[in-house]
Amino acid sequence: MAKQYNWHKIGDAADLIAAENEITVLEVSGKKICCARHQSQLYAFAYKCPHASGIMGDGFIDDAGNVVCPIHRYRFSMKNGYNSSGEGYYLKTYPVEQRADGIFVGMEKSGLFGWL
Numbered sequence: 001m002a003k004q005y006n007w008h009k010i011g012d013a014a015d016l017i018a019a020e021n022e023i024t025v026l027e028v029s030g031k032k033i034c035c036a037r038h039q040s041q042l043y044a045f046a047y048k049c050p051h052a053s054g055i056m057g058d059g060f061i062d063d064a065g066n067v068v069c070p071i072h073r074y075r076f077s078m079k080n081g082y083n084s085s086g087e088g089y090y091l092k093t094y095p096v097e098q099r100a101d102g103i104f105v106g107m108e109k110s111g112l113f114g115w116l
């Protein structure tokens with residue numbers, strides 16, 4: 001079954017949410033997430049590293065658009081969460097949409113609410 005999302009507006013424009021190659025932490029629907037901009041594209045991903053819960057908001061963005069965890073420096077693609085440094089983990093990412101009325105991030109509907 002295709003994933004279903006609740007979409008939340010996080011701002012009016014990508015450059016107001018995060019500066020180029022900077023990570024900002026937002027709270028969306030009661031959950032902390034990270035947003036970062038690379039080559040003018042805004043991405044959203046998990047607040048904590050899947051390896052040992054490093055705070056991804058304290059990491060940095062490399063030249064290739066990976067977010068680098070501050071603890072053990074594992075790298076993850078901001079596009080799809082792929083662990084590009086090869087340790088076999090996966091970083092949760094969230095879809096970001098630029099719409100006429102602002103920037104929206106999609107949070108997956110939980111299975112339970114999907115049934116109600």
Ligand code: FES
Binds near residue numbers: 049051053071072
């Ligand atoms: S906690 Fe992120 S790489 Fe280890």
